[in-house]
Amino acid sequence: MKIAVFASGTGTTLQALMDNQVRYDYQISLVVVNRVCQARDRAEDTGISTLLSKDWMQIDQVLAEHQIQMIVLAGFLAIIPQWFCEKWDNKIINIHPALLPKYGGKGFYGEHVHEAVVAAKEEFSGITIHYVNECYDSGAIIFQAKVALEEGETADSLAAKIHKLEYQHYPEVIEELIKK
Ligand code: GAR
Numbered sequence: 809m810k811i812a813v814f815a816s817g818t819g820t821t822l823q824a825l826m827d828n829q830v831r832y833d834y835q836i837s838l839v840v841v842n843r844v845c846q847a848r849d850r851a852e853d854t855g856i857s858t859l860l861s862k863d864w865m866q867i868d869q870v871l872a873e874h875q876i877q878m879i880v881l882a883g884f885l886a887i888i889p890q891w892f893c894e895k896w897d898n899k900i901i902n903i904h905p906a907l908l909p910k911y912g913g914k915g916f917y918g919e920h921v922h923e924a925v926v927a928a929k930e931e932f933s934g935i936t937i938h939y940v941n942e943c944y945d946s947g948a949i950i951f952q953a954k955v956a957l958e959e960g961e962t963a964d965s966l967a968a969k970i971h972k973l974e975y976q977h978y979p980e981v982i983e984e985l986i987k988k
Contacts, residue, residue, distance in 0.1 A: 810837040810874065810876050811877065812836070812871055812879050814879060815839060816883055818845070820971065821974055821975070824974070824978065825882060832982065833983060834979075834986055836851075837856070838858070838871065838874045839851035842884070847882070847883070877899070878900075878985070878986070880900075880978075881903070883918070887942065889942065890942040893941050900939065901982075902945070904937075905974065906925060906933055906935075908949060909945075912944065919963055922966045922970065926957070931956065933966060934952055934955055935951075935973045937951040
């Protein structure tokens with residue numbers, strides 16, 4: 809199964825996906841970024857083709873050239889147009905660092921999510937892996953994993969726990985979806 813990973817940031821999630829490719833039997837054939845970012849450097853260091861673009865027609869064409877079958881978002885911070893989501897219906901997944909539907913939507917990404925969860929003194933947070941549609945964080949949920957907040961938890965300490973869950977479960981879920 810050839811997959812493309814879309815990213816916009818530091819690319820630690822992408823790194824975990826690349827490190828687990830062989831073990832979990834998927835192949836990252838393309839990394840798409842919408843800005844210059846560390847994720848692109850990580851892909852290039854690993855010898856994976858990259859595309860920097862915000863042109864969805866061009867992205868779609870390059871996906872076809874690489875015979876991509878599934879798109880995995882890993883810290884990709886842009887809304888995807890409706891026509892593209894419809895064309896790739898049920899073939900685009902995202903990971904979100906909270907238990908959706910809470911702490912999702914515009915503005916809720918990365919550390920902003922953890923800051924809000926800690927400020928609200930939530931008992932639990934976690935990760936959500938879901939299908940992607942044209943609205944932020946609202947597609948059907950595929951998988952969730954929970955983690956408890958402890959006394960004195962900070963946004964940084966929570967982020968570290970969440971990342972651990974992300975790096976563990978995202979490759980597993982991709983493999984499960986491929987097997988279907
Ligand atoms: C990850 O924690 C991912 O869940 C989150 O951004 C981080 C990306 O980090 N995604 C969102 O918040 C999407 N709404 P990375 O660039 O180091 O992989």
